[in-house]
Amino acid sequence: MGHHLDTISRALHDFVEVGVPAIRFAQIANGNNLLNLSTISTFFSGVTATTAQYSYDRNASTLDWMTNLLFFGSLVLSISAAINSLLGLTWKHAM
Numbered sequence: 001m002g003h004h005l006d007t008i009s010r011a012l013h014d015f016v017e018v019g020v021p022a023i024r025f026a027q028i029a030n031g032n033n034l035l036n037l038s039t040i041s042t043f044f045s046g047v048t049a050t051t052a053q054y055s056y057d058r059n060a061s062t063l064d065w066m067t068n069l070l071f072f073g074s075l076v077l078s079i080s081a082a083i084n085s086l087l088g089l090t091w092k093h094a095m
Helices: 002-055 062-094
Strands: none
Touching: 002 062
């Protein structure tokens, strides 16, 4: 029984020395990726909103209408990507 307890003790010691820092590094890297994703999607939301302001008052043709529709769709998707990555980042930090 003592041999098995020594083996378990060594395995736990190795896990604490090697496994815990590796898990911590992976969590930090994943959090940084989510932070970068939210930053980029927020930037694209701002660019899309600014560009949509220039074409919003133009509704003379079908092309103008479709352009405004695509700008609005792009804005919705980029805002949802920013919210999704911020929620993921909050979830990672809460754990």
